[in-house]
Amino acid sequence: MSQVNIELMSEITCPKCGFSKVEEMPTDACQWFYECTHCGVLLKPLEGDCCVFCSYGTVKCPPIQEANMTGKLSCCYKQDNDKNN
Numbered sequence: 001m002s003q004v005n006i007e008l009m010s011e012i013t014c015p016k017c018g019f020s021k022v023e024e025m026p027t028d029a030c031q032w033f034y035e036c037t038h039c040g041v042l043l044k045p046l047e048g049d050c051c052v053f054c055s056y057g058t059v060k061c062p063p064i065q066e067a068n069m070t071g072k073l074s075c076c077y078k079q080d081n082d083k084n085n
Helices: 052-056 062-070 079-084
Strands: 009-013 020-024
16 A cells, blocks of 8 residues: 555544544554543444544545545445545
8 A cells, every 4th residue: 555645643532432542543454443542432433434543533544545545446445435535
C-alpha cells in the first residue's frame, strides 16, 4: 500500500463514555476490535464498516483512504458503503 497522502493517525471516540484518544492505524490489516482505555468497553465496527476506525475514528482506515484516492477497490472497501466515505 502506498503511504503517500495516507493519514495514519485517527482520534477514536468511545460511544459509551465519550473518551477520545489518538491512535495509529495499522496499514496491513483492518482493526476489528478496540478496547476503550477509559471505560474498558470493547468496540466493534458498526454494520457496513470494515473496522473500528471507520466507525468511531476521525479518519477512515488506510485501505479506505487509498481506495478513495485511487478509485480502486481494496480488501476493506464496500461499494454499498460509498455514501459513508
